[in-house]
């Protein structure tokens with residue numbers, strides 16, 4: 473894969489800056505799809521469990537995962553487990569199979585030793601770092617074999633409960649007048665209100 477790859481370019485557009493972690497997620501997601509023998513999720517047929525947390529290095533990984541797998545925040549078929557680890561479990565609801573892809577410590581270490589991460593550790597935003605420093609890291613991630621970057625686990629059986637049907641029922645909050653999904657509304661002092669209003673009145 474090179475930087476002209478459609479998914480990489482779309483990932484970069486979504487993510488906003490050039491860094492090695494977004495492509496790392498992209499490659500991890502693609503490795504998981506390949507191992508399961510499934511296509512990127514158009515709807516909610518795949519579920520991604522990602523083990524990153526927040527406020528730590530390389531969380532950008534999550535955007536690459538979303539781009540590759542089609543498991544997105546908007547569709548709700550991605551979940552963060554907050555373990556502070558760079559691993560992904562991809563579950564195919566249809567076949568009831570899953571695979572876990574773990575980023576090798578060496579892959580992270582290679583980034584950590586770079587001048588690019590040196591700047592990031594000193595608080596420089598990624599978009600303000602000379603792209604000459606990040607290009608070799610991105611190329612390494614895009615061009616290395618799956619096995620060099622990740623440990624791709626065995627496919628295992630994983631059955632998920634059927635997803636809840638989407639709720640299309642809406643109401644209007646009697647306090648702020650904004651629309652809210654019915655099952656998220658509250659009754660406060662005999663009025664149907666949204667949650668922020670329920671806390672205020």
Ligand SMILES: [Zn+2]
Nearest residue numbers: 491493494532
């Ligand atoms: Zn990033």
Ligand SMILES: [Zn+2]
Nearest residue numbers: 645648666669
């Ligand atoms: Zn309200």
